[in-house]
Amino acid sequence: MTPILILLISLPFAAALACLVLPVRASQALTVVVGVGCFGLCVALIPTVGHRDVSALKYLRADALSVVFLLATAFLYAVTAMYTIGYLRSEEDAADFPRYSRRLYVGLNLFAWSMLCAPLVNGLALLWVAVEVTTVVSALLVVIDDTDRAAEAAWKYVLIASAGLGLALLGTIFMYYAGAQVIGQSYDLAFAPLLQAAPHLPHTAVRLAFILAVLGFGTKVGFFPVHTWLPDAHSEAPTPVSAMLSGSLLAVSFYAVLRFYQIAVATVGPRFPQTVLLVFGVASLCLAALYLLDQADVKRMLAYSSIEHMGILAIGVSFGVPVASVGVLLHVLAHAAAKGNAFMGAGVFVQKFRTKELGGMRSGLSVLPWSAPAFLLAVLALTAMPPFGIFRSEFYIVAGGLSGGHNASAVILVVLVTLAFLGLAWNATRMVYAPGPVTTERGEPSAWMVVPPVIGLVALLVLGVHPPAHLLDLLNRGAAELAGRL
């Protein structure tokens, strides 16, 4: 298993370097091959990691929790690599196309690399480093379109996210201090020793570290009230980048929160960390549901939906019940597929109608015979319609909440998710079905923009109807790790 971990952190980086010199077509092919390859490698990890942890070179380690996040990231890496080929078709005539596409491909591969590194590194310090790298790489990708709006979004993003990560670093330092009291000086914040020592750590320092980590990494997750960069960056980035930002970057940051959560639960007991996550989760979900009701921009709408889903994840973890935790991990996977799909579909609409305004997109079905229904299905999947994966994951989360006696929280969750459903479904249905002046001719921009959403839908169906047994083992083990039962 060791070679897989090494390949996962070296292949995307090598691809990024190669894209610096390769012509566009070769970069496209290489990125698709590496993306699909990385996803294959992650899938190959599932059976092993479902039973034991894997490590390599002292600083790399994968357990069930990390593989869930690796799968989400690698899946989006693979599908956006395909989608980007179609996305760039419309730009091919632009004067600076070779330069633009080279930057985009180098950036995409580096971004994927940094997000694959984060769940693979062994230790809180390296995890922080990896998350900070994801920030700076993605900030450059947000500004790549070189418009006033993109520059504004990128500045707000990099400043707010970095300031948040500054707090997370402070949290990491306090966690080091807590660990040093038991493990002794000069240890490297690796997970296993820290978790082992967790019951004996000083409570005050761990509480402080956990709060700082939730607030700090939460800035990148998109928790209210530190979410303000998120709709800007998601709406102004090129669509493939938006898909990766939303589907995997937020999740990877949530992974960092979960690592602190694991230690905090083992040290101070479940009550305190769960209450913190519940408060952030409900506040984020509430804000997002309200904003979703009145959105004018399709990509901002999807960005608020990401805040909604991150809120659901936080609430799910706060229930502290195994079935809810399995739901949370499944939700990470299903959300990645659904949100990637939704962004890719929205990207086709934006290219076809030449606007991001929801009011300017009408009669989608008569213009985009494939992308319009795929987009609608993706949005329905996002709103937890059966038979897609998010239905199953949210069902687990709510069932877990009710069985654990968190009735009020579970009811609030259902009400707010329904509110979000109204906003999303109303807007998406109008884009596809509402009649309006058809200003553009019928036809898909590129087959490369149709195939990836179909793959995403298949993944969502598999997750919803019949998740493979190995995957369920993985999720169960991940939930057990989260609860400190391993």
Place this chain on the structure above:
Amino acid sequence: MMTPAPPVFASVANVIAVFVLLAEFGMLRAAMLRAQIRLYAFQSLLLSVLAAVAAYERHVPELYALAVLSFALKVVIVPTVVQRLLRNTNTEIAGSGALGVASETLLALGVTAFGFFSVGALHIQSRILPSAALSLSVAVVLVSFVLMIVRRDVVSQAIGFFSLENGVSLASLVVASSLPLILEVAFLFDLLVAVVVFGVLMRVHHGRSRSLSTTQLTKLRG
């Protein structure tokens, strides 16, 4: 058990930590781009000196390496990189404060007091430095937030983030001075990457809006 810090060393460490905080206050009102960057370099220099003093007094050789690395990066490379990237811009950033200097200082004093006393109440002890330095470091972090919030120009905001990192470095000297050097190097390398990206985005911003002010950044709402 931990030995209490000897009085002379503790006083020196506390004085340096107080100066780190004062440099942060200076940034609240710096009027020139160059002054802002120099204040940051000065603050970083103080941190390197503190690391070296602690290394000498407490016999922790790794801290010498950290002092040298942090000097090279934060006192030499980062200020040079930022100045290089912004050499074609007009250097005036005066008047970018959202509040008057007096109100900004009062606000900063308020958060300083909050940070100082609330961390003091946690009773976190250190093997290396007096724990008052930890309280001061949290005050530095909080004042850097005030700086990023009240100054409406990209340079002050970026320097605000870099000095936030200095505040965290000060905290790390107090409670995590035995952190393996390789991790410290990773943090510093990360800072370097962040500095370059901040610099690039500052240039993009300046190229598009012909100013360093962030007051026009109001297009994205809702």
